Each structure stands twice: as structure tokens, then as C-alpha cells.
Amino acid sequence: MTKCVFEPERLSAIHDRLLVFHGPRHWWPADGPFEVMIGAVLTQNTAWSNVERALERLKARCPLDAAGLLALDPSELAETIRPAGYFNLKARRLIAFCEFYRAAGGWDGLNALDTGALRERLLAVKGIGPETADDILLYAFDRPVFVVDAYTRRVFSRLGLLRGDEPYETIRAAFESALGPDVPRYKEYHALLVEHAKQVCRSRPRCSDCVLKRAVPCRQVLSAEA
Structure with a gap:
């Protein structure tokens, strides 16, 4: 069985740097x-x-x-x-x-x-x-379930924390285990990863602008800066 384990301190460091850089996302925008x-x-x-x-x-x-x-x-x-x-x-x-x-x-x-x-x-x-x-x-x-999307896989694969081909449930369980049942944090983290993947960690990444390099050195895409 594929296993995936994240260090809670490292996940927190990534979250905190993204929050400072992008600001609170207040996601999901909806009337109810x-x-x-x-x-x-x-x-x-x-x-x-x-x-x-x-x-x-x-x-x-x-x-x-x-x-x-x-x-x-x-x-x-x-x-x-x-x-x-x-x-x-x-x-x-x-x-x-x-x-x-x-x-x-x-x-x-x-x-x-x-x-x-x-x-x-x-x-x-x-x-x-x-x-x-x-x-x-x-x-x-408002259930404590972490959302894993293509942006999550992209960012964490480029940081070397995922291979990228792990099953959905494996990645979800790893986030939930490391972060604990924290609904507001799950919402903010997911939204921040989406924003970062759209603005910085794009298909052709802007690694020179990435605030995560100091939290987790990016091992896979430094040569692909656009």
C-alpha cells in the first residue's frame, strides 16, 4: 500500500509563508x-x-x-x-x-x-x-476533510514532498493526519495552494518569486523558471 507522511511543522511552515504572501483567501465564495x-x-x-x-x-x-x-x-x-x-x-x-x-x-x-x-x-x-x-x-x-486537487499535487510534487501519482485518499489522509481536524485551517490551506499554483507555481513556474523555497527547497523545477 502506498504511504504518505507529512511533517506537521513543515506543513505549518508552508501554510504560514503562503498566508503572508497571498493573504487570507476567504474561500469558498457563495451565498449559502x-x-x-x-x-x-x-x-x-x-x-x-x-x-x-x-x-x-x-x-x-x-x-x-x-x-x-x-x-x-x-x-x-x-x-x-x-x-x-x-x-x-x-x-x-x-x-x-x-x-x-x-x-x-x-x-x-x-x-x-x-x-x-x-x-x-x-x-x-x-x-x-x-x-x-x-x-x-x-x-x-464544515466537515474536517482536506481537499486534494491538481494544484495540491503540483505544488507538493515540485517541493519533493509527493511523487505526484499517489492515490487521492493517501494524500488526503496524510494532510489530515499532519494538520489535525481543523476545518478553518483546511479551508485556508486549500485556497492558498490554489492561489499559489495559479500565480506562481504555474505550468511554467516562476520559481524566483516563490516564498516556499526557504520553507522547503524546491528540488524539481528550479531549471524551469519562466
Whole structure:
């Protein structure tokens, strides 16, 4: 079995340097838990700016709740969320999620479940994978579940703390073990890694601007500065 262990002090050093450099991110931007959930589906394989456009179009078209979205014709829903990309596929996923959400008793019904059971229920919904489920758990339900995305893998692989091909659950467990069950810290850490990967640790990294070089020397990309 693949194992992954992070030193708590090193993770804290990375977090603290990112926080000073980028400032608090106050993520996830949404008007309530349901908008977080819809945004988590819409943000699959697209930039957040596109999600914001899709959400604004939805709000202009119908109430942003399960009943409102399900009342739309599927083709109308797809056209409304077109800015988010893969709009036909995401429309089907939103419908599946809203049907699940309503059948489960909405936020109150789902929030009554313990974290493990809630995660299993989310993962059983078609189109909801581990990253989307964990986005929902952390940001909509305030559960201590660390979100692992491509940006996390990129930054930590370049720092030499991951190979990059470890299973999702292995990386998630390593973060949670090192950080402890700290929901606000999970939110801020995840958001800071996203921001750093977008601004500095990009596909062609700007290593000369990276504040993490002193916290964890970057062993893999120093020759690739752009």
C-alpha cells in the first residue's frame, strides 16, 4: 500500500509563508451552502471565473435551490450554465445531485449524517468524485476533510514532498493526519495552494518569486523558471 507522511511543522511552515504572501483567501465564495454545492459541480474542469458567470446566469433564471433547478427543462439548464463548459454533462450532473439532495431531506437531512456516511452518500451520486465530494463536505458542511486537487499535487510534487501519482485518499489522509481536524485551517490551506499554483507555481513556474523555497527547497523545477 502506498504511504504518505507529512511533517506537521513543515506543513505549518508552508501554510504560514503562503498566508503572508497571498493573504487570507476567504474561500469558498457563495451565498449559502447550496450554492457551494452547485459551484463544486460546475467547477469541475474549468476556471472559477467561468463558474461565477454560470452561477449568475442561474440566479437570473430561477431560484438557486434544488426545486428551482429541477423545474428548468434540462436543455434550458444546460444553456444557462454554458459558461462553465461541458454544459450538457454538467446539467445532467446537477439534475442528479438536486434529485439526491431533495430526496435526502436537503441540507438538514444530509447534515444529520456523520462525515463518513455523508461522504459515501455524496460519492454514490453520479458525477460526484472524491474532490467534488470533499469540496462539498469542507465548504458546505464544515466537515474536517482536506481537499486534494491538481494544484495540491503540483505544488507538493515540485517541493519533493509527493511523487505526484499517489492515490487521492493517501494524500488526503496524510494532510489530515499532519494538520489535525481543523476545518478553518483546511479551508485556508486549500485556497492558498490554489492561489499559489495559479500565480506562481504555474505550468511554467516562476520559481524566483516563490516564498516556499526557504520553507522547503524546491528540488524539481528550479531549471524551469519562466
